[in-house]
Amino acid sequence: MALFYSNHTNPQEMWYVLIGIPGKEDLHIWISIPICFMYAVAVVGNIFLIFLIMTERNLHEPMYLFLSMLAFADVLLSTATAPKMLAIFWLQSMTISFGSCVSQMFFIHFIFVAESAVLLAMAFDRYVAICYPLRYTTILTSSVIGKIGIAAMLRSFFICIPFVFLVYRLTYCGKNVIPHSYCEHMGIARLACDNITVNIIYGLTVALLSTGLDIVFIITSYTMILCTVFQIPSWSARFKALNTCGSHICVILMFYAPAFFSFFAHRFGEKTIPHHIHILVANLYVVVPPMLNPIIYGVKTKQIKDRAISLFSSIITLLK
Numbered sequence: 001m002a003l004f005y006s007n008h009t010n011p012q013e014m015w016y017v018l019i020g021i022p023g024k025e026d027l028h029i030w031i032s033i034p035i036c037f038m039y040a041v042a043v044v045g046n047i048f049l050i051f052l053i054m055t056e057r058n059l060h061e062p063m064y065l066f067l068s069m070l071a072f073a074d075v076l077l078s079t080a081t082a083p084k085m086l087a088i089f090w091l092q093s094m095t096i097s098f099g100s101c102v103s104q105m106f107f108i109h110f111i112f113v114a115e116s117a118v119l120l121a122m123a124f125d126r127y128v129a130i131c132y133p134l135r136y137t138t139i140l141t142s143s144v145i146g147k148i149g150i151a152a153m154l155r156s157f158f159i160c161i162p163f164v165f166l167v168y169r170l171t172y173c174g175k176n177v178i179p180h181s182y183c184e185h186m187g188i189a190r191l192a193c194d195n196i197t198v199n200i201i202y203g204l205t206v207a208l209l210s211t212g213l214d215i216v217f218i219i220t221s222y223t224m225i226l227c228t229v230f231q232i233p234s235w236s237a238r239f240k241a242l243n244t245c246g247s248h249i250c251v252i253l254m255f256y257a258p259a260f261f262s263f264f265a266h267r268f269g270e271k272t273i274p275h276h277i278h279i280l281v282a283n284l285y286v287v288v289p290p291m292l293n294p295i296i297y298g299v300k301t302k303q304i305k306d307r308a309i310s311l312f313s314s315i316i317t318l319l320k
Contacts, residue, residue: 014098014172016191020088021279022179031280032089038287039082045294046071049304056307062140063129064304066122067297069149070251073115074290080107081286085181101183102164108184108286109160112259113210117152119252120214123221126245131228159210166202170194179275181283215256222249247300251293258285 020028053059053068084104087093096104129136163185170192178187189199225245232238262282298304 014176015095016098016101016183016188017094017177018084018088018096018181018183019094019177019179020085020181021276021283023276024280028089031283032086035082035089035283035287036086038284038291039078039086042078042287042290042294043075045298046075046290048308049294049297052304052307052311056303059303059307062125062136062145063122065145066118066125066148069118069152070115070122071294073111073118074293077108077111077115078287078290080104080111081182081283085283085286088181096183101178101188102167105167105183105185105188106160106164108182109163109206110156113159113206114152114156115255116211116214117155118149119248119255120217121148121152122248123218123252126248127221127225129244130225155210159206162202166199167192170196170199180279182286211256211259218252243300247297250296250300251289254289254292258282258288 019025021031024031049071050068053064053071081104084093084096125140128139132139167185167188170189171194172191173193175191175193178191180187185199185203189196222245229238229242258281262278262285298308
């Protein structure tokens with residue numbers, strides 16, 4: 001493996017080297033096989049889910065519209081990372097320009113924060129549906145859903161755009177090897193020969209005040225949902241109400257658990273967690289949840305499952 005070093009301090013002229021999973025270069029080909037499979041399933045599954053929701057009028061409800069936003073974000077997240085990852089594993093195409101690296105960094109963080117906002121919106125949707133069922137359609141109108149989507153994107157943009165300025169303001173003086181498969185904020189910042197305290201503080205602040213607050217509000221929503229559900233006298237009605245939240249809870253756990261493991265391991269666990277484990281989890285994070293989300297909703301949501309079965313039956317009939 002050839003490593004390229006540069007003495008340029010002008011970021012515009014720098015090229016970085018992404019080395020994939022450090023210390024496991026001999027396993028790159030084997031690791032790439034499941035990652036490629038999961039990426040293909042994620043893209044096809046989420047695009048198919050969006051198609052179902054957009055073409056079936058019965059699915060033009062708030063929960064499914066939020067789900068289509070989540071599916072779209074999943075496609076973007078996996079596509080922003082997996083192709084370059086596979087190029088590293090298959091073709092040893094490890095170099096990336098500073099500008100491309102920063103662009104990838106921005107889109108990864110932007111999509112992550114936006115997806116967190118969508119999950120919060122989905123929790124609010126379940127809260128309204130269970131706690132205020134008679135007002136559900138009047139509270140979550142098409143106009144309100146559109147405004148929530150726009151607000152999620154604007155919030156994510158204004159939170160993540162400072163990352164670009166924070167890495168551009170740093171001075172770089174030679175180090176350009178990133179022990180990762182894709183570019184992210186602290187991976188770039190740690191190559192600078194400047195003080196990166198501001199980068200660290202801002203990264204922690206964003207994690208706590210954006211996604212951290214989202215988690216707090218999601219937990220609050222589900223606490224109120226549980227309080228309402230356990231006031232229902234019928235056990236079957238309780239189970240039906242909780243069952244509508246099951247898919248969302250699974251998606252929340254898949255989204256936040258590996259993300260926060262990666263976040264805290266990168267900042268506080270470098271001496272206790274092997275670096276290749278951290279990078280492997282980070283790699284799987286951008287393909288596993290996007291792959292599983294449409295499967296979970298397809299299996300656990302009757303309307304989506306019925307529509308998918310009907311569509312496949314029609315296709316099979318036409319092919320006969």
